[in-house]
Amino acid sequence: MTADAHEIHYIFSLLLYQFSTLYKKSTKRNFMNTCRELKRTPLYQIHLDLGAKMAPFGGFEMPIQYDGIIAEHVATRTACTIFDTCHMGEFRFKGASAARDLENILTCRVNSMEIGQCRYGFICNERGGVIDDQILYRIASDEFFMVVNASTQSADFAWITGHLSHGVAAENLSESTGKIDLQGPGAPKIMQKLMRQTVADMKYYRFKYNTYRAERVLTSRTGYTGEIGFEIYGDPQLIRQFFNDCLECGAKPAGLGARDTLRLEMGLPLYGHELDANRNPMESGFTRSIDCAKQFIGSTVVCGPGNVRQTLVGLILSSRRAARAGDTILGDDGTHAGAITSGSYSPSLEKAIALGYIEKKYGIPGTRLQVDTGRQKLDAIVTETPFYRKATCRKNIAEFL
Numbered sequence: 515m516t517a518d519a520h521e522i523h524y525i526f527s528l529l530l531y532q533f534s535t536l537y538k539k540s541t542k543r544n545f546m547n548t549c550r551e552l553k554r555t556p557l558y559q560i561h562l563d564l565g566a567k568m569a570p571f572g573g574f575e576m577p578i579q580y581d582g583i584i585a586e587h588v589a590t591r592t593a594c595t596i597f598d599t600c601h602m603g604e605f606r607f608k609g610a611s612a613a614r615d616l617e618n619i620l621t622c623r624v625n626s627m628e629i630g631q632c633r634y635g636f637i638c639n640e641r642g643g644v645i646d647d648q649i650l651y652r653i654a655s656d657e658f659f660m661v662v663n664a665s666t667q668s669a670d671f672a673w674i675t676g677h678l679s680h681g682v683a684a685e686n687l688s689e690s691t692g693k694i695d696l697q698g699p700g701a702p703k704i705m706q707k708l709m710r711q712t713v714a715d716m717k718y719y720r721f722k723y724n725t726y727r728a729e730r731v732l733t734s735r736t737g738y739t740g741e742i743g744f745e746i747y748g749d750p751q752l753i754r755q756f757f758n759d760c761l762e763c764g765a766k767p768a769g770l771g772a773r774d775t776l777r778l779e780m781g782l783p784l785y786g787h788e789l790d791a792n793r794n795p796m797e798s799g800f801t802r803s804i805d806c807a808k809q810f811i812g813s814t815v816v817c818g819p820g821n822v823r824q825t826l827v828g829l830i831l832s833s834r835r836a837a838r839a840g841d842t843i844l845g846d847d848g849t850h851a852g853a854i855t856s857g858s859y860s861p862s863l864e865k866a867i868a869l870g871y872i873e874k875k876y877g878i879p880g881t882r883l884q885v886d887t888g889r890q891k892l893d894a895i896v897t898e899t900p901f902y903r904k905a906t907c908r909k910n911i912a913e914f915l
Contacts, residue, residue, distance in 0.1 A: 555600035556692055556750035557757055564767055572664030574601040577769040586772035587861045590739050591902075594700030595768035596760045599693045599745070600753065603667025605674070608657040609682030616658060619677050619811060620650065621795065621804040627652040632719045632736050635803045636795045637662075637670060642815025643791040646670050647783065649736055651721055659732070661693075661745075663785045677811065692753025696760060697743035697768075697776075699906055702914040704763045705744050708756070709733070713744070714915055718908050726756060738773065740780040740905030742914060775858050778867060781828055781899025787839055787855045788826060788869060797871065798826045799899075824852060825877040828901055831866035831885065832893035834859060842886040843870050843894075851876045851883060862902045868894070 552575045561568065566577035577598060579586060589595050607616065617624040622635025629652050637645040646666045651659040662670045667688050675684045696705060705713045710725035713733070721734035731748040746756060761767065774784070783789050783798055796804060796816055806817035815821055831837060837857035845851040852872030860867045868885070876883060881896040906914075 553601070555598055556754050557598045557600060560754065560757060561598065561767075566767070566769060569770075571770055572601050574664060576601060577767070579769040579771045580767045583769070583771035583775060584861045586766065586768035587775050589766045590698045590741055590768060590772060590776055591862060592699065594696065594698035594704055594765045595772070596757060596765040597695040597697065597768050597770075597773055598757070599695050600691075600750065601664040602688075602693055603662040603664060603670065604687040604691045604693070604747065605660045605662070605671060606653075606657070606685045606687055607660070607674075607678070607682055608654075609679065610656055611679040612656055612658055612682045615678045615682055616650065617808065617810065619674055620648070621810055621813075621816065622650070623805045623808065624650065624658075629654060630720055630722060632721055632734055633803075634719075634736075634800075636789075636800075637673065638795065638810065638812035638816060639791060640812055640815075641792075642794050642812040642818075642821065644785070644789040644793055644795050645673055645791060647785055647789055647795075651732075651734065666785065690750070691747055692750035694746045694753055694756055694760070695738070695743060696746065696765060697737060697739045698741045698765075699914055700764065701741075701743045702911045704760055704765055705733075706915060707763055708759055714911050716744075716911060727752065731756075735907075737907050738780075738782060739776040740782075740900065740902060740907050741776075742906040742909055742911065774856075775861060778856055778858050778869065779860055779862055779900060779902035780905060781869065781901060783826075783869075784856060788871075793871075794821055796822050797824050823874070824871040825874050826855070826869060826871055827877050828897045828899040829854075829868040829870060829883070829885070829894040830863075830897050830901070831868065832895075834864075834866055835887075835890075835892060836866045837868045837870075837885045837887060837892060837894075841888070843872055843876075844884040844886055844891070845873075845876055846882060848884075854885060860901060862904075866892075867901050869899075872896075 561577040566580050568575050569578045613624050620635040622633050633650050636647050646662050648662045671686045716735050724733050729752050734745045737743050836859050837854045841854040843852040854868050854870040857868035879898050883894050885892045885894050
């Protein structure tokens, strides 16, 4: 199958998955009403003007691709792309006991965070399942900013506020906040051209306020593509202007299709695939985001050694045909070993890759398995992640200015 054929196959599968998921969550009677009720980001008209292919995602009508998923993927790895991430949820918490409360709600350590630092962690239920994954920003000793997934933001906010002390003020900023991700080796030069203050001092998983068009904006370096880049938060109208300015500076628009292939190459989890309310996050391998030396909601289950029965692994398939979420993983004796959570053709590696949960005994790198797609069985080998090892996200910005 050629690269173009892989791209068409991937786009079709992604669109089919999104629509089938939306359909399953709706009845036949209200399916069309649900489609009409999809939210739109402030950049919706820009996407249409750029010829983007749109599809439902997280309750929003979002761009899947513009010029093509593979072209946008390669542009992120080699140059610079810009993503509309206005669909994400943003919260603010402020109060004397905010840090203590968030320490109880999140799996990651909160009290040790420095002002200006970001930290990835999980929000768990009492059963140890993942309500959502999030990134926390420490604005001040008593103030925090949190970024969550679009489809879960309402439920996240309700859960979190239900576990806050009386004196902690909570605000859902999702409707009033625009967010853009500028990603790729060319991002620092464009960012510096558009911002008043320097960006050369920004480190990985840190944030700072900067000035864009005389307006104060929050900027950070967390990323979801593996490449060096920035997240920019501000007024939706201002974010619309920022998107256009980035295009004029040479950034290419990229959609959720490329965002998914990029994060998969980095072995990063996607909520609803690698993470859900029934999955112990300790099985995901992101143990650095779980502090078992403290107590948090669900910690007894999450940190219980007997509760980790599976492990998330990377798989490289012997053919270029991609596995899909839900495909069965078989052991060398043909017995059930686990299931695929995400799969795609990798533009950087030029081969099919996947993530999947399997029994721990099969999780040793080099173990040979099979993936049963329902039509055929594909040979696969367990490999360490990230799949792509030339990413720039942790490098010094000075190298790119």
